[in-house]
Amino acid sequence: MSNAKVNKLSDGLNENLFEFAEFDDKEAQRAGYSNYSYWRSTWQVFIRNKVALFLLVLMTVLILFTIIQPYLPDQKLPTKIYIDSKTNMQLRNHPPDSEFWFGTNSIGQDLWSRIWSGTRTSLLIGIAVGIWEAIAGIMIGALWGYVRVLDRPITEIYNVLDNIPVTIILILMTYIMRPSLSTMIIAMCMTGWLGMARFVRNLIVIIRDREYNLASKCLGTPTGRIITKNLLPYLVSVIMLRMALAIPAAIGYEVFLTYIGLGLPVSIPSLGNLINEGRALMMVKSLRYQLIFPAIVLSMVTISFYVMGNVFADAADPRNHV
Template sequence: MALRHKKTAAVEESINESFKNLPDDELFTFAGFDEAAAEKTGYSDYSYWRSTFQVFLKDRVAVSLLILIGIILLFAFLQPHLPGQRSATQIYNDASGMQIRNLPPNAEFWFGTNSIGQDLWSRVWSGTRTSLLIGFAVALSEAVLGILMGVLWGYIRRLDRLFTEIYNVLDNIPQTIILILFSYIMRPSVSTLIIAMCLTGWLDMARFIRNQILIIRDRDYNLASRCLGTPSRRIILRNLLPYLVSVIMLRMALAIPAAIGNEVFLTYIGLGLPVSIPSLGNLINEGRVLMTSAALRYQLFFPAIALSVVTISFYIIGNAFADASDPKNHI
């Protein structure tokens, strides 16, 4: 211990001697204030959405499927307006006036024809267009209703009991029953399916948003915002919803294939869209009847492939974007 004190004293004496040899004006100098330098110290070029897309673009599978879905969407809506395309509802006859029934795929009819002589290529693209329209409409409606109800349910304490009772009543009614009843009561159409799916489809989204809001509602920064008099609308939009972007995007992406699957199910039990409106559900239901004939199975394979590509792509893209939108994965 004595040796350590001697070494410390020697170091202090050496430092004092070095300062004594310096002029007074070199010991300390005033640092001038530089406003630009001060701004640089507090500046960050971080952008949430830029970082989200940077992380998402690193997932090559998701990006490839996103490009594929973009091409499918573009072609599905442009296909009727392209030259050389046939009508999806017209019945085609041969030179003798007979219907061109169950013609296998060839150079003239790329996907062949169905049992009444309609072009399967045009019907597959028309059915994809109809099913995607239903899927996007249902997903958007569920997101708007689910987010709105979920935020009100979780943030405003006085509404908790009311929304809980509404949820308990509607959630105990099977969605299949509602879909079947609406298909019986209303005329089968695209709007009927969308309304029937949206009646209870928002419940899961609302419950999930409510649970997440309850977790983060009383955190310190939200309590501080309320103490400072920040309006509830601003707290919800600035403090709460940005925290839930990843899960909202995931559920919206999954709602699209779920809606298409419901449409296929209703058609399977005979309560879907009429045959005059091509959809993937109608096409798969028609092809299912022909599965026993090996020569006619192409009428099931083509719409089934289209349905599989759309649903799997949205599932993978939704999961990848949800992971990318999580700030924890940002650099």
């Protein structure tokens, strides 16, 4: 448009309808600012699920209670055998009452304190194994999937370990080493990382050759940075799901080993020990409480972690973000 036409057009406009906007550097920067946060958005999606939020509160209260329970007033020792003041004999199979809230077992130990002590032990095993599975599984799986030269040797190692049944490894470890808490954790950690590593490897193989990863590699971006910045953020949801499921799975293995007589010694209370003791009494109606109480606590822990893991995996998916 020529200058004459522009001047003619501007003469016909009412200048009172317009005002010049001055440039403001701070306002210009604010216009491009976004307060989006991935983890805040994930949390907002997570708390929308009322069941998962309730279970999160429940697990938080349960874990905190198991930690502070020994320090509360009027708490009994989990390994002490209590004597009946009338008969001077062991207070065996005493039903729940105001003094023994969950009753006593077959040798006169307080079930209330033993259940919470056993919950601490089982949660410690589950969390320790879950953390190791996450660290080792993610690191090995990421290198396995992205660094092509490592694919064959890691695959051979995986095939050897994966073809040995986990139960056999757990049984052999408990035979070789003295039955203890550390033995249980080491035995589970030996093969616990295999599933996570294989899972991460398969997902990374799918996305490693996408354009932005190839561009980063051509620009000289280090391998570690490509893995941590380009690849792993896409896998957050599924990794968190696997971690959440690893905790109840480890507790399940502990219960199984105790069931076959290769778990923790009786002197170390655990949910596996308590359920194994209650299982022998389940046919006696008056003594079923010795199985019901630890089974309820175990069910609460496993179901809660399973549900929260699934909901968090969905919430961590960017497609579900607000």
